[in-house]
Amino acid sequence: DGGITQSPKYLFRKEGQNVTLSCEQNLNHDAMYWYRQDPGQGLRLIYYSQIVNDFQKGDIAEGYSVSREKKESFPLTVTSAQKNPTAFYLCATPRNPGSGANVLTFGAGSRLTVL
Protein backbone atom coordinates (compact mmCIF):
# COMPACT_ATOMS: atom_id res chain seq x y z
CA ASP A 1 0.00 0.00 0.00
CA GLY A 2 1.43 3.33 -1.09
CA GLY A 3 4.91 1.82 -1.52
CA ILE A 4 5.02 -0.06 1.78
CA THR A 5 4.32 -3.78 1.90
CA GLN A 6 3.71 -5.97 4.92
CA SER A 7 3.63 -9.74 4.99
CA PRO A 8 2.09 -12.04 5.88
CA LYS A 9 -1.42 -10.61 6.13
CA TYR A 10 -2.43 -13.25 8.69
CA LEU A 11 -0.17 -15.27 10.95
CA PHE A 12 -0.86 -17.87 13.59
CA ARG A 13 1.65 -18.74 16.26
CA LYS A 14 1.83 -21.28 19.00
CA GLU A 15 2.84 -20.12 22.43
CA GLY A 16 6.59 -20.14 22.89
CA GLN A 17 7.40 -19.54 19.22
CA ASN A 18 9.13 -16.51 17.76
CA VAL A 19 7.65 -15.05 14.59
CA THR A 20 8.97 -12.39 12.22
CA LEU A 21 6.78 -9.87 10.42
CA SER A 22 8.11 -8.38 7.21
CA CYS A 23 7.95 -4.71 6.22
CA GLU A 24 9.41 -3.47 2.92
CA GLN A 25 9.22 0.02 1.39
CA ASN A 26 10.28 1.22 -2.05
CA LEU A 27 10.01 4.94 -1.27
CA ASN A 28 13.69 5.34 -0.39
CA HIS A 29 12.74 6.85 2.98
CA ASP A 30 15.14 6.72 5.92
CA ALA A 31 12.59 6.40 8.72
CA MET A 32 10.38 3.40 9.45
CA TYR A 33 8.03 2.63 12.33
CA TRP A 34 6.22 -0.31 13.91
CA TYR A 35 2.90 0.25 15.71
CA ARG A 36 0.61 -2.23 17.42
CA GLN A 37 -3.19 -1.92 17.41
CA ASP A 38 -5.50 -3.66 19.91
CA PRO A 39 -9.30 -3.43 20.12
CA GLY A 40 -10.32 -0.55 22.36
CA GLN A 41 -6.81 0.91 22.42
CA GLY A 42 -5.03 3.42 20.29
CA LEU A 43 -2.07 2.47 18.14
CA ARG A 44 1.10 2.21 20.22
CA LEU A 45 4.69 2.59 19.03
CA ILE A 46 6.88 -0.51 19.34
CA TYR A 47 10.15 0.44 17.61
CA TYR A 48 11.35 2.98 15.10
CA SER A 49 14.39 3.50 12.94
CA GLN A 50 15.63 6.81 11.57
CA ILE A 51 18.48 5.38 9.54
CA VAL A 52 20.05 2.11 8.48
CA ASN A 53 21.77 0.15 11.28
CA ASP A 54 20.09 2.23 13.98
CA PHE A 55 16.78 1.88 15.81
CA GLN A 56 15.12 3.04 19.05
CA LYS A 57 12.61 1.53 21.44
CA GLY A 58 9.12 2.93 21.47
CA ASP A 59 6.60 2.75 24.29
CA ILE A 60 6.01 -1.02 24.27
CA ALA A 61 9.28 -2.60 23.04
CA GLU A 62 9.43 -5.41 25.61
CA GLY A 63 9.15 -8.82 23.95
CA TYR A 64 9.96 -7.47 20.47
CA SER A 65 13.14 -7.10 18.44
CA VAL A 66 13.96 -5.40 15.14
CA SER A 67 16.81 -5.01 12.68
CA ARG A 68 17.56 -2.42 10.01
CA GLU A 69 20.27 -3.86 7.80
CA LYS A 70 18.83 -2.39 4.60
CA LYS A 71 17.09 0.92 3.99
CA GLU A 72 14.06 -0.73 2.43
CA SER A 73 13.48 -3.38 5.10
CA PHE A 74 12.51 -3.20 8.80
CA PRO A 75 11.43 -6.64 10.07
CA LEU A 76 9.80 -7.08 13.47
CA THR A 77 10.30 -10.24 15.53
CA VAL A 78 7.69 -11.06 18.13
CA THR A 79 9.49 -13.19 20.67
CA SER A 80 8.18 -15.72 23.15
CA ALA A 81 8.80 -13.11 25.85
CA GLN A 82 5.90 -11.01 24.56
CA LYS A 83 3.11 -11.90 26.97
CA ASN A 84 0.15 -10.88 24.86
CA PRO A 85 1.20 -10.92 21.19
CA THR A 86 -2.22 -11.28 19.57
CA ALA A 87 -2.75 -7.95 17.79
CA PHE A 88 -2.78 -6.08 14.49
CA TYR A 89 0.73 -4.90 13.60
CA LEU A 90 1.27 -1.87 11.38
CA CYS A 91 4.46 -0.70 9.71
CA ALA A 92 4.79 2.87 8.51
CA THR A 93 7.14 5.33 6.84
CA PRO A 94 6.88 9.11 6.42
CA ARG A 95 4.40 10.12 3.72
CA ASN A 96 6.99 12.51 2.28
CA PRO A 97 10.75 12.64 2.95
CA GLY A 98 10.40 15.71 5.19
CA SER A 99 7.15 14.87 6.96
CA GLY A 100 8.78 13.32 10.02
CA ALA A 101 7.19 10.95 12.50
CA ASN A 102 3.67 12.33 12.32
CA VAL A 103 2.44 12.24 8.71
CA LEU A 104 2.81 8.58 7.86
CA THR A 105 1.98 6.10 5.16
CA PHE A 106 0.97 2.80 6.73
CA GLY A 107 1.14 -0.68 5.34
CA ALA A 108 -1.93 -2.91 5.18
CA GLY A 109 -0.99 -4.60 8.46
CA SER A 110 -0.29 -8.10 9.72
CA ARG A 111 -2.74 -9.79 12.06
CA LEU A 112 -1.02 -12.12 14.50
CA THR A 113 -3.02 -14.65 16.48
CA VAL A 114 -1.52 -16.81 19.20
CA LEU A 115 -3.18 -20.20 19.46
Add this chain to the structure above:
Amino acid sequence: EDQVTQSPEALRLQEGESSSLNCSYTVSGLRGLFWYRQDPGKGPEFLFTLYSAGEEKEKERLKATLTKKESFLHITAPKPEDSATYLCAGGNTDKLIFGTGTRLQVFP
Protein backbone atom coordinates in the same frame (compact mmCIF):
# COMPACT_ATOMS: atom_id res chain seq x y z
CA GLU B 1 1.03 11.61 30.89
CA ASP B 2 0.31 11.92 27.19
CA GLN B 3 -3.32 11.21 26.42
CA VAL B 4 -5.68 11.49 23.46
CA THR B 5 -9.37 10.81 24.03
CA GLN B 6 -11.96 10.47 21.30
CA SER B 7 -15.74 10.54 21.54
CA PRO B 8 -18.12 9.04 20.77
CA GLU B 9 -16.75 5.51 20.40
CA ALA B 10 -19.31 4.79 17.69
CA LEU B 11 -21.67 6.94 15.65
CA ARG B 12 -24.49 5.88 13.34
CA LEU B 13 -25.77 8.46 10.89
CA GLN B 14 -28.33 8.53 8.16
CA GLU B 15 -26.97 9.61 4.80
CA GLY B 16 -27.03 13.41 4.72
CA GLU B 17 -27.15 13.78 8.54
CA SER B 18 -24.26 16.02 9.59
CA SER B 19 -22.38 15.52 12.87
CA SER B 20 -19.06 16.04 14.64
CA LEU B 21 -16.41 13.83 16.20
CA ASN B 22 -14.45 15.06 19.20
CA CYS B 23 -10.80 14.64 20.14
CA SER B 24 -9.32 16.03 23.35
CA TYR B 25 -5.58 15.87 23.88
CA THR B 26 -2.74 16.33 26.33
CA VAL B 27 0.61 15.64 24.65
CA SER B 28 4.00 16.86 25.81
CA GLY B 29 6.09 18.48 23.13
CA LEU B 30 3.09 18.63 20.83
CA ARG B 31 4.01 19.51 17.25
CA GLY B 32 0.55 19.08 15.74
CA LEU B 33 -2.77 17.29 15.79
CA PHE B 34 -3.38 14.66 13.11
CA TRP B 35 -6.46 12.91 11.74
CA TYR B 36 -6.39 9.53 10.01
CA ARG B 37 -9.09 7.34 8.48
CA GLN B 38 -8.97 3.57 8.87
CA ASP B 39 -11.07 1.09 6.92
CA PRO B 40 -11.63 -2.39 8.42
CA GLY B 41 -8.59 -4.63 8.12
CA LYS B 42 -6.42 -1.90 6.61
CA GLY B 43 -3.79 0.55 7.75
CA PRO B 44 -4.72 4.14 8.65
CA GLU B 45 -4.74 6.73 5.88
CA PHE B 46 -3.65 10.32 6.57
CA LEU B 47 -6.33 13.01 6.36
CA PHE B 48 -5.29 16.28 8.03
CA THR B 49 -2.63 18.10 10.02
CA LEU B 50 -3.52 20.98 12.33
CA TYR B 51 -0.75 23.02 13.92
CA SER B 52 -2.30 25.95 15.77
CA ALA B 53 -5.54 26.87 17.54
CA GLY B 54 -8.08 28.30 15.14
CA GLU B 55 -6.72 26.41 12.16
CA GLU B 56 -9.17 24.59 9.88
CA LYS B 57 -8.64 22.07 7.08
CA GLU B 58 -11.21 20.70 4.64
CA LYS B 59 -11.43 17.74 2.32
CA GLU B 60 -14.67 16.95 0.54
CA ARG B 61 -17.31 16.44 3.27
CA LEU B 62 -14.79 16.59 6.13
CA LYS B 63 -13.59 19.63 8.03
CA ALA B 64 -11.13 19.48 10.91
CA THR B 65 -10.78 22.27 13.47
CA LEU B 66 -8.44 22.84 16.40
CA THR B 67 -8.58 24.60 19.76
CA LYS B 68 -5.92 24.57 22.49
CA LYS B 69 -7.36 21.41 24.03
CA GLU B 70 -9.65 19.83 21.44
CA SER B 71 -10.05 19.03 17.81
CA PHE B 72 -13.28 18.37 15.97
CA LEU B 73 -13.90 16.48 12.76
CA HIS B 74 -17.10 17.80 11.21
CA ILE B 75 -18.84 15.61 8.65
CA THR B 76 -21.29 17.44 6.42
CA ALA B 77 -23.98 15.48 4.53
CA PRO B 78 -22.12 12.16 4.88
CA LYS B 79 -22.39 9.34 2.37
CA PRO B 80 -22.11 5.59 3.01
CA GLU B 81 -18.55 5.63 1.66
CA ASP B 82 -17.57 7.85 4.61
CA SER B 83 -18.10 4.85 6.89
CA ALA B 84 -14.79 4.10 8.62
CA THR B 85 -12.97 4.53 11.90
CA TYR B 86 -11.55 8.02 12.33
CA LEU B 87 -8.38 8.26 14.41
CA CYS B 88 -7.05 11.37 16.09
CA ALA B 89 -3.40 11.60 17.16
CA GLY B 90 -1.14 14.09 18.85
CA GLY B 91 2.32 14.20 17.36
CA ASN B 92 5.69 15.00 18.93
CA THR B 93 9.16 14.67 17.49
CA ASP B 94 9.38 10.90 17.75
CA LYS B 95 5.87 9.49 17.45
CA LEU B 96 2.12 9.76 17.25
CA ILE B 97 -0.06 9.30 20.34
CA PHE B 98 -3.34 7.89 19.10
CA GLY B 99 -6.84 7.96 20.50
CA THR B 100 -9.00 4.85 20.33
CA GLY B 101 -10.98 6.14 17.37
CA THR B 102 -14.60 6.81 16.46
CA ARG B 103 -16.29 4.16 14.36
CA LEU B 104 -18.65 5.91 11.95
CA GLN B 105 -21.41 4.09 10.09
CA VAL B 106 -23.46 5.97 7.51
CA PHE B 107 -26.65 4.31 6.31
CA PRO B 108 -28.44 5.03 3.00
